[in-house]
Amino acid sequence: MRRSYAVTISTLAKRATEAGGFYALDKPVGITSQRALTIAKRQLGVRKAGHSGTLDPLASGLLVIAVGSWSRLLAFVLGADKVYHAVIRLGLRTDTLDITGAVEGFQPVPSSIGVDEVRAGLERFRGSIDQIPPAFSALKINGVRAYTLARAGQEVVLSQRAVTIHAIELLHLTRSGPFLDAAIRVHCSSGTYIRSLARDLGETLGMGATLFALRRESIGSVTLESAKDPANVEPEDRLPLSMVFPGAAYYTIDGEMLAKARNGHALDCPPTLGASKEMLVLADGVEPEHQRLVGVYAVQDDKLVPLRVVPPEGTR
Template identity: 45%
Template sequence: MARRRKGLPIDGVLLLDKPKGMSSNHALQRVRRLFQARKAGHTGTLDPMATGLLPVCFGEATKFSAHLLDADKVYRTRVKLGETTDTGDAEGVVVERQALPDTLDRSAVETILERFRGEIEQIPPMYSALKHQGRKLYELAREGKTIARAARCVTVYDMRPLGWERDGFWLQVRCSKGTYIRTLAEDIGAALGLGAHITALERLETGPFDSEKRLSLEALEAMSDDERLGQLMPIDVLLGHLPSLAVEAPVADRLLQGQRASVPDAALALAPGATARLYRGESFLGLVESTAPGEIAPRRLVDTSALVPG
């Protein structure tokens, strides 16, 4: 006999304000227990030291979480000059120190920052969740091992100072997926000849979401069950960047059975290979792909029998 799955079949998206000193997975499990949810996942790890926006997907929403993993991000960070650590942040051990000038040359910093705007190459840090032969790099780093890592191309769309201090400065960075802010700070410090690491990191935005509606664990714990459920956003908020396509019930039924369907009028604007959100009335059904002019096929659909509105 199959074991009954534990938890409630809750579906939706929550914007969590991850606290400092807690891993993203620990924060996720705390939220999952609060909602008594059967299934939940987050959309991009924040380091334990980092704080800020951590979208959590419940139930059927987890099928579409990759769209946020690939999204652009905005961070606020404090760069401390004069010290380099083995992790690139304040949780690491200082491995090198440099004497700082009496006054930080802001124009020199601005000049260096310009080098790191646009497409740049980064070598991922050893203290990261990337894997080498099935093991996470940070696990190897803790054993004192260093693995050669290939440089990766990332994009810094915008980077501007927010405040200046004698031993460093605050930055706001808008960047592409895969950008390591710790590495960015280290590279800026190296270019200045002073060394650097970050002492604070906060994620302000990810994809379509900003910090306006994020909720702390304390706020969620103080709510009733109904109040918590009222904080959930619908699944399709993850997919607002994609075009939408509404179909009648017979076409929707065909697609939900895994078959292609003809929709000559509605799909004319979709180029072959394009992906669109699928709706039957007001109900979101998932994603479809244009396979030919006037024809679409299911790509990633929700289990409509399991959907429970948030």
């Protein structure tokens, strides 16, 4: 029996013309990233939205979200570098590699472990490293989330992944009973797990360690300075294109070329762009910060090839 779907023309039109944009949220501790996104969608009055990468409920800080048809552009944000402020508790081991997990062991941190020892331990992770993700993660094993298997008591074996720690800084150390809390700032590639970094630091220093607190401070060129509480974000808080795509060139089009672009056709590449441009934001309008985004294109030979094209926005 053929299933029928009834969607009114007005509903389709409303969805197609829903204004898009990027926004920066400051996710509070204690809620999921999806919950923060849901709150922001309600506040902005949009149906469709996605975010730039999950923060655990333990963590706070920056989420970049894209609403409306712009959600298809999140792929260009997901791979950006991240900066985190983290507190690692030395002397404690948990199954989730953070403070919310079940304790698997602990030992008092000897007084011989101080700033010099922790800083030297951190330096071992600077640069390109291989990292084993946490068993309690959203990565999939044969189509099943790793955390689902871990919560069921099954053994979880994840392969090492190459990540890059561009910079890692010890901010301060604090004694907390038998433990030692190390506050650090990490500038890392996408895909880096700070929980795994905590575990590995503990092993390097000859003791357990777990993540005590985490705050994401930046994603690419977007920082917490632009972020709003999910419940307070407003349409006028939309991020400028230059912040989301800091290295992109702008090419203003209209008329016949705009119609071709809206239909996903490749365009002739203006000689003034040069051959070095990898990504191009196309917009129709006058000033880049007030243009309506048409799509993101790549320069290939003498053509502009569409990577993502977004439908026209509705009236803002």
